[in-house]
Amino acid sequence: MRVVLERREEPLRFMQVGAPILALLLTIVLSWPFFLLLGLDPPATLKIFFVEPLSSWNGISEWLLKASPLILIALGLTVGFRANVWNIGAEGMFTIGAIAAAWCGLRYGASDHVWLLPLMAVAGAGGGMVWAAIPAWLKTRANTNEILVTLMLNYVAALILSYLVNGPMQDPDGLNYPQTASFEPAAMFAPLFSGLRLNASLFITAAAVVLSWLFLERSFLGFQMNVSGAAPVAARYAGFRQTRMVWLSLLSSGAAAGLAGMMEAAGPLGQLTPSISPGYGFTAIIVAFVGRLQPLGIVCGGLLLSLLYLGGEAVQMSLNVPASLARSFQGALLFFLLAADVSIVYRIRLRRR
Amino acid sequence: MTAQPRLELRQVSKRYGAVLANDAVSLSVEPGQIHAVLGENGAGKSTLMKILYGAVRPDSGEILWEGKPVEIASPGAARRLGIGMVYQHFSLFETISVAENIAVAIDGQFDLKALTERIRKLGARYGLPVAPERLLHDLSVGERQRVEILRCLLQEPKLLILDEPTAVLTPQAVRQLFGVLRELAASGCSILYISHKLDEIRELCEVATVLRGGRAVATAAPKTQSAAELARLMVGVEVPAIRRDGHARSTAPRLELAGLTRAASDPFGTALDKVTLAVHGGEVVGIAGISGNGQSELLAALSGETPSAEAMIRLDGSSVGDRGVAARRKRGLVFVPEERLGRGAVPAMSLADNGLLTAHGLGLVRRGLIRRHPVLRFARDVIERFGVRCAGPMAAARSLSGGNLQKFIVGREMSLEPGVLIVSQPTWGVDVAAATFLRQSLLDLSRRGAAILVISEELEELFEICDRIAVLCRGRLSVARPREQTSTEEIGLMMSGIDARAA
Numbered sequence: 001m002r003v004v005l006e007r008r009e010e011p012l013r014f015m016q017v018g019a020p021i022l023a024l025l026l027t028i029v030l031s032w033p034f035f036l037l038l039g040l041d042p043p044a045t046l047k048i049f050f051v052e053p054l055s056s057w058n059g060i061s062e063w064l065l066k067a068s069p070l071i072l073i074a075l076g077l078t079v080g081f082r083a084n085v086w087n088i089g090a091e092g093m094f095t096i097g098a099i100a101a102a103w104c105g106l107r108y109g110a111s112d113h114v115w116l117l118p119l120m121a122v123a124g125a126g127g128g129m130v131w132a133a134i135p136a137w138l139k140t141r142a143n144t145n146e147i148l149v150t151l152m153l154n155y156v157a158a159l160i161l162s163y164l165v166n167g168p169m170q171d172p173d174g175l176n177y178p179q180t181a182s183f184e185p186a187a188m189f190a191p192l193f194s195g196l197r198l199n200a201s202l203f204i205t206a207a208a209v210v211l212s213w214l215f216l217e218r219s220f221l222g223f224q225m226n227v228s229g230a231a232p233v234a235a236r237y238a239g240f241r242q243t244r245m246v247w248l249s250l251l252s253s254g255a256a257a258g259l260a261g262m263m264e265a266a267g268p269l270g271q272l273t274p275s276i277s278p279g280y281g282f283t284a285i286i287v288a289f290v291g292r293l294q295p296l297g298i299v300c301g302g303l304l305l306s307l308l309y310l311g312g313e314a315v316q317m318s319l320n321v322p323a324s325l326a327r328s329f330q331g332a333l334l335f336f337l338l339a340a341d342v343s344i345v346y347r348i349r350l351r352r353r
Numbered sequence: 354m355t356a357q358p359r360l361e362l363r364q365v366s367k368r369y370g371a372v373l374a375n376d377a378v379s380l381s382v383e384p385g386q387i388h389a390v391l392g393e394n395g396a397g398k399s400t401l402m403k404i405l406y407g408a409v410r411p412d413s414g415e416i417l418w419e420g421k422p423v424e425i426a427s428p429g430a431a432r433r434l435g436i437g438m439v440y441q442h443f444s445l446f447e448t449i450s451v452a453e454n455i456a457v458a459i460d461g462q463f464d465l466k467a468l469t470e471r472i473r474k475l476g477a478r479y480g481l482p483v484a485p486e487r488l489l490h491d492l493s494v495g496e497r498q499r500v501e502i503l504r505c506l507l508q509e510p511k512l513l514i515l516d517e518p519t520a521v522l523t524p525q526a527v528r529q530l531f532g533v534l535r536e537l538a539a540s541g542c543s544i545l546y547i548s549h550k551l552d553e554i555r556e557l558c559e560v561a562t563v564l565r566g567g568r569a570v571a572t573a574a575p576k577t578q579s580a581a582e583l584a585r586l587m588v589g590v591e592v593p594a595i596r597r598d599g600h601a602r603s604t605a606p607r608l609e610l611a612g613l614t615r616a617a618s619d620p621f622g623t624a625l626d627k628v629t630l631a632v633h634g635g636e637v638v639g640i641a642g643i644s645g646n647g648q649s650e651l652l653a654a655l656s657g658e659t660p661s662a663e664a665m666i667r668l669d670g671s672s673v674g675d676r677g678v679a680a681r682r683k684r685g686l687v688f689v690p691e692e693r694l695g696r697g698a699v700p701a702m703s704l705a706d707n708g709l710l711t712a713h714g715l716g717l718v719r720r721g722l723i724r725r726h727p728v729l730r731f732a733r734d735v736i737e738r739f740g741v742r743c744a745g746p747m748a749a750a751r752s753l754s755g756g757n758l759q760k761f762i763v764g765r766e767m768s769l770e771p772g773v774l775i776v777s778q779p780t781w782g783v784d785v786a787a788a789t790f791l792r793q794s795l796l797d798l799s800r801r802g803a804a805i806l807v808i809s810e811e812l813e814e815l816f817e818i819c820d821r822i823a824v825l826c827r828g829r830l831s832v833a834r835p836r837e838q839t840s841t842e843e844i845g846l847m848m849s850g851i852d853a854r855a856a
Contacts, residue, residue: 220718223709231699236658237690238710239678 005346015344020290020301023336030332038321048318049311049329059310061196065268066309068205069094069260071302073284075212076256078293080249082216083225084232087250089135089150090257091281092157093128097258098265099161100127102180102272103169105187105265112186120187120262121204128258129251131157136250140243146250154281162274169272180272188266201263208256213295225249257281278309286334305330357420359384359543360405360512365414367400374400376567377414382512387534387544389554389575391587392564393784394756395742398547401564402514405545406438407431419511437505441517443497445489452485455504468507475506479533490620494643495526502533513537514545517782519553523643524812524845531557549587549785551580552813563587588786595793595817598800603634607804608686608773609667610830613654613674623647625654628830630823632773632804637795638833639819640808641844647828648777648808649691655775655806656688657681668773685772687711689763689779693755697762700751704743707750708732708765715769731768739764739794740787756783763791767798774798777808792818812841826850 015022028046035042053059073090080087101124108116135149162178164170171181189199216222228235228245235242260280269276287305291297312326342348358381367375375397382388392398403409405416407425416423418434425431431438445454452469459468469485476482481499489497498518505513515534519527534557538544548554554561555575563571563586571586584592613628625647632638642648653659655666657678666674668684690696698707708731709717717727732746739760743753750758763779779795780788796818799805808825809815815822816836823833824847831847 214722218722220709220713220721220723223706223723227699227702227710230701231695233692233696234699234710236678237656237688237696239657239680239682241677241679 002350004349005342006349008345008347015340016292019340019344020337022340023333026336026340027329027332031329034328040319040321045315045319048314050307052314053307053310057193058196061193061198063303063306063310064202065198067302067306068202069264069280070284070287070305071299072205072208072260072263073253073257073280074287074291074298074302075208075295076253077284077288078212078295078298079216079222079225079252081288081293082229083245083249084229085246085249086147087132087135087150087253088147088285089131089153089281090253090284091277091279092150092154093131093254093257094261094264094277094281095157095161096131097124097128097261098272098276099164100124100258101262102183102265105183106169106181109184109187112184116186117189117266120266121259124262124265125255125259128254128256128261130254131258132250132254136247139246146246161272161276165272165274171271178274182271183266188270189263197268199267201267204259204263209295209299216295221248257284283330286330289334290337308333358382358417359419361417363415363417365401365404365411365416367404367409367411373567375404375411378564378567378569380562380569380572382543382545384511384543385538385541386560387538387546387558389558389561390545390547390564391549391551391554391561391573391583393549393587393786394782395754395784396564396587397567398564399516402438402516402545402547405431405514406436432508435509435511436514437508437510437512438514439498439501439505439516439518443501445497445500447490448488450486450488451483451492451500454489454500455507458504459507471507472503475503479506479536480529481533494645495522495529498522498530510542512543512545514547516547518546519548519550523848524841525849527553551583554583555580565589584785588784590786592786592789595789595796597796600635600800600820602636603802603804605633605670606631607634607669608632608806611665611667613651613661613665615650615654615659615661618650618659623650623828625650626828630830630833632806634772634802634804635799636820637799637805637807637818639815639822640806640825640830641812641815641822641848642808642810642825643848644810646825648825650828651825652688652690652775652777652808656690682711687766687769687771687774689766689774689776691777691781693758693762694751698750698758701749703732703747703749704736704741704761705729705732705746707761708735708746712765712769735761735764735768740790756787759783760787760791763794767794771803773804773806775806775808778811779807779809780811780814788814812844815844816841824848
């Protein structure tokens with residue numbers, strides 16, 4: 001017997017929605033024995049994982065607060081992924097964006113000006129774009145592989161951050177801790193509700209969802225990106241310029257990731273430390289694919305992955321399990337999602353030799 | 354002739370979704386008979402062939418092989434029965450030799466030396482001379498077809514199926530092929546010959562089964578029936594003749610090639626050598642030639658996909674050789690490529706989106722946003738005017754048959770009312786009625802003042818619509834000769850590199 005894949009005449013419609021659900025179910029099935037091995041009761045663990053985090057207002061606030069940067073970064077990445085530009089460097093763009101925003105926030109923090117936050121937002125997006133311009137320039141000029149360049153630049157960005165918080169940007173009154181001074185209130189988003197950390201940066205993400213939908217589904221430029229991803233030869237035939245697509249892809253994902261970095265720095269963090277991101281830039285890649293490169297799907301994907309973060313933290317705290325559990329969960333989910341995706345376009349058959 | 358037919362189909366049906374591709378088709382092929390399957394695109398010819406070759410299972414009906422009912426479960430099963438198939442598109446590897454190409458298609462073990470000898474003998478016996486040691490990329494299209502046929506003959510088939518075999522051959526190579534097929538038939542092998550070229554079928558075949566809309570509508574005797582009668586059976590209505598109005602040539606050429614030269618883009622490509630040509634408004638100029646003689650390089654240079662030196666190409670007097678596709682399109686040059694899926698159209702996208710691909714300048718985009726209604730209207734308009742058979746403007750390009758997609762792409766580009774239209778194989782795989790319509794549309798467009806350049810392997814087509822014809826051979830272009838002052842024989846010879854007048 002051997003397994004063969006046969007192309008379907010039509011893509012299977014219900015699997016486009018069904019695949020993420022199937023993937024989630026398979027992830028749970030796979031993790032079941034791991035829970036048992038760790039001496040946990042699987043149903044109770046799953047309840048702490050998926051239900052507990054959302055059972056309080058504070059939990060919901062944290063959920064949205066984590067989902068927001070994930071969604072924003074994933075929207076930016078999607079622009080490139082649709083055009084077959086594989087940017088793995090959102091983590092670095094996020095970091096550089098946060099650094100640029102923090103520099104503005106610390107430099108002009110005392111001014112108490114209403115334009116301070118917008119300035120930081122522009123600096124954040126600009127920082128991300130500068131970082132994204134490097135792989136774009138190298139790809140269009142020297143035909144380098146953007147996957148490698150963006151991946152490497154993540155480490156460069158992390159080292160720059162580490163240098164800055166240990167040196168030029170270190171808090172002079174900070175007892176030599178590797179961190180910057182805390183931002184003034186004017187350099188931070190105000191909480192939406194008292195006592196909760198959720199802040200107004202959520203509206204930036206909401207606006208980005210609408211804008212990216214408009215760009216990807218309704219604009220001619222978005223159409224051109226879809227064409228260069230789906231059939232590069234047809235894009236050449238129609239006269240769509242490939243270099244323009246590469247620049248647009250990388251700059252928009254850079255701007256989104258940089259802005260997300262700014263939102264994180266000027267939101268829950270309020271200062272820079274060597275570890276400002278819990279891997280948002282990488283998780284957002286999963287979010288983009290779980291959401292099958294559709295803005296509304298990405299919103300759902302961002303909420304799901306954010307829940308996995310919180311659930312992972314919750315089981316860590318209440319059941320004392322390792323932190324890598326949540327990461328394995330994410331990894332398994334992406335793996336199963338890609339596998340389930342195959343069934344949309346292909347039929348899986350067993351065939352006798 | 355024996356009493357028992359070699360192959361008999363009884364009431365064979367195959368349904369794809371809402372479409373009945375084959376509707377109770379019956380036919381019977383005698384040993385040693387050359388039997389034509391005649392039909393337009395979408396009439397069900399290819400489904401029928403796939404059923405016979407085991408690639409598709411019929412929903413109902415019976416297949417009898419030498420009187421016994423059989424089930425053909427796979428191409429391997431078809432080969433074991435003694436059915437050989439020569440596809441329209443060859444499945445050969447460029448970088449290995451003829452013998453190796455044949456060896457990879459044989460199940461199980463083989464001895465390359467013995468095989469080489471067998472290929473040589475078989476080739477000599479049927480008049481199919483091919484040196485087994487030659488590398489495939491050195492071979493002409495006609496020679497490649499011989500390799501495909503030899504590959505089938507090695508299995509000693511009792512039935513050989515050929516799908517549109519002459520689409521890529523020069524008139525001289527067609528003569529040769531017909532000789533081989535007659536020889537084969539005389540030795541007892543039955544031949545199923547799929548085509549829509551009426552002249553060929555009338556010359557070669559004893560019996561023709563005519564398919565229309567999935568049904569076998571008639572069994573004809575092509576030797577005694579006229580081409581017009583056969584066409585009427587195939588299309589169902591009378592096919593109009595092409596109308597050629599007198600033409601007024603513009604004084605200045607609209608498209609000029611001045612010594613266009615470029616190196617081959619890949620090791621198997623052909624370099625262009627000082628290609629010079631002027632196409633005026635109001636005329637149709639044809640470029641004949643066997644594919645692989647620089648056609649794809651010339652087309653890419655003309656469309657702007659691979660730019661060349663500035664002065665080598667002029668559009669309405671201004672040099673555009675170094676400009677890209679978008680700049681040339683803005684100046685009114687449009688292009689219909691030979692590859693429909695993946696180049697002329699995005700396979701996964703709808704016809705509406707594929708209309709937008711090049712027709713965005715017709716008010717389909719406003720302030721950077723796509724206007725859904727005009728996009729749908731444009732696609733619907735092309736579908737209607739060019740008789741594209743499809744589920745509507747939202748149908749994916751890949752769901753259309755090749756001929757129907759071709760109609761859509763040619764229709765889309767003609768709707769742009771271009772000043773210069775370059776078209777490669779305009780009616781390749783398109784049925785008779787639609788081909789006539791497309792040719793008439795091209796002529797009408799030229800008579801409205803456009804300059805049209807047609808690159809085609811079909812000489813009949815070029816002689817039907819062109820005012821002047823040139824030949825591309827090994828990257829060199831001959832002088833374009835007025836249609837009245839040349840003949841298919843002369844052009845055919847020039848295609849194989851022999852210029853009677855130059856000698």
